[in-house]
Amino acid sequence: MAGEKKPVFLNKIAVHLSEQNWFALAAEFVIVVAGVFLGLQAANWNEERQERKDEVAILARLQAETSALLSVVREERAQVQSLVDTLQQAQPVLYSMAEARPLSERECTALAASHVYRRESDQLPILEEMLGTGRFDRLRDEELKDLLRRYILFRDRQRGNHVERTNELFRLYSRHPEEIAISLVPRMSESEGSWGFSATEGSRWVPVCDIAKMRANPQFLNEASDNMGRTGHVLLGYEQREAMLVELQERLDELLES
Numbered sequence: 001m002a003g004e005k006k007p008v009f010l011n012k013i014a015v016h017l018s019e020q021n022w023f024a025l026a027a028e029f030v031i032v033v034a035g036v037f038l039g040l041q042a043a044n045w046n047e048e049r050q051e052r053k054d055e056v057a058i059l060a061r062l063q064a065e066t067s068a069l070l071s072v073v074r075e076e077r078a079q080v081q082s083l084v085d086t087l088q089q090a091q092p093v094l095y096s097m098a099e100a101r102p103l104s105e106r107e108c109t110a111l112a113a114s115h116v117y118r119r120e121s122d123q124l125p126i127l128e129e130m131l132g133t134g135r136f137d138r139l140r141d142e143e144l145k146d147l148l149r150r151y152i153l154f155r156d157r158q159r160g161n162h163v164e165r166t167n168e169l170f171r172l173y174s175r176h177p178e179e180i181a182i183s184l185v186p187r188m189s190e191s192e193g194s195w196g197f198s199a200t201e202g203s204r205w206v207p208v209c210d211i212a213k214m215r216a217n218p219q220f221l222n223e224a225s226d227n228m229g230r231t232g233h234v235l236l237g238y239e240q241r242e243a244m245l246v247e248l249q250e251r252l253d254e255l256l257e258s
Contacts, residue, residue, distance in 0.1 A: 061126040063252040070245045072121045077238035086110040108209035114227035115169045119162045165230045170223035179214045
């Protein structure tokens, strides 16, 4: 448009062209290119600095969430380990490898609850955020990324295992009420546990096991064995998860301390 002023550097270029001052023209061109390059480089540096800052924040959150999950996994594993130990204690008597004796309340309760397989705690929220927002590649450490990929595969496989193991449940006290009867008994102290939540202040529900009928019932024994096998598989999953989380935590500690 008429009357508009040209940028200063264009005026300078026009002057140099009219004067055929090639050296000055080349110098102006170098200055312009260098300015554009430095501007782009500064933008790249700033973007990289923001990515590194985000990476440190991700590592810190990942470390905290891994530590928290590891504590929960260890607590849940201890509960499953206690159940497995109790079931193993009852096995010789149940399967006629030892002299018949009444099962303890703890052993009987473990058998009655042997169909319960709660899904293991497995969530690392920051990992889900990284996958959902495309920030997984903000992590530069290939060893850490490999550990996280392995954990994702393991977590998904374990979730599938949980669906499979809960697809057909053998609730022994419902399927075999003569072998395991749920009875209401007087509560002798407040510390005594109760089967379920419908007990009154002075009474509690307890499973009562008839070891003779159990030993004589092949279907019961087969279903109890199936339940115990699934419980053992749950425990194995906890052991593997704990080992993976420990390895992940150790690598995160190394990265954050470096």
